[in-house]
Amino acid sequence: MKITLLVVGKTEDKYLIEGIDKYLNRLKHYIGFNLVVIPEIKNTKNLTQAQQKTKEAELIFKQISNLDMVILLDEKGKKHSSVSFANYLNKQMISSVQHMVFIIGGPYGFDESIYKRAGSSISLSEMTFSHQMVRLFFVEQLYRAFSILKGEPYHHE
Numbered sequence: 001m002k003i004t005l006l007v008v009g010k011t012e013d014k015y016l017i018e019g020i021d022k023y024l025n026r027l028k029h030y031i032g033f034n035l036v037v038i039p040e041i042k043n044t045k046n047l048t049q050a051q052q053k054t055k056e057a058e059l060i061f062k063q064i065s066n067l068d069m070v071i072l073l074d075e076k077g078k079k080h081s082s083v084s085f086a087n088y089l090n091k092q093m094i095s096s097v098q099h100m101v102f103i104i105g106g107p108y109g110f111d112e113s114i115y116k117r118a119g120s121s122i123s124l125s126e127m128t129f130s131h132q133m134v135r136l137f138f139v140e141q142l143y144r145a146f147s148i149l150k151g152e153p154y155h156h157e
């Protein structure tokens with residue numbers, strides 16, 4: 001199995017770039033992982049938020065295939081502990097899932113078409129994080145999940 005994380009808009013802040021790189025470097029020892037950046041549609045042509053999200057959705061759809069398992073990061077999604085998230089990943093790995101695609105929305109969230117395509121969604125908290133920050137929190141949780149599955153000492157309960 002491989003994992004792709006789709007994010008909307010380049011990571012802007014140096015502290016986030018460094019943090020994300022740190023966990024991506026660790027993650028690559030555990031799983032084939034790809035971070036794909038979808039260009040953020042800026043409001044340069046007086047588009048409404050809904051129109052911007054629709055255009056971002058068109059770009060997102062170009063990155064996913066019919067067989068991919070698509071999971072959204074969404075504050076209203078299912079909440080996991082780190083251990084249950086690790087078990088959830090393990091379940092996908094031992095089933096026939098070849099490619100999990102996690103998606104973090106842009107500043108205004110997801111277009112309805114993306115909600116319809118996704119099989120499920122995961123919440124990291126009931127609080128709303130910026131679309132820039134949530135990518136760091138998520139890659140750390142992915143790394144934590146694999147370290148749990150490998151029985152390594154990173155995670156202490």
Ligand SMILES: C[S@@+](CC[C@H](N)C(=O)[O-])C[C@H]1O[C@@H](n2cnc3c(N)ncnc32)[C@H](O)[C@@H]1O
Binds near residue numbers: 128
């Ligand atoms: C600023 S939020 C968008 C908020 C927007 N009001 C909405 O309804 O989705 C940008 C993106 O960050 C991610 N995000 C923010 N908070 C999150 C959380 N607590 N759990 C999971 N993902 C979150 C989601 O992917 C969301 O689309």
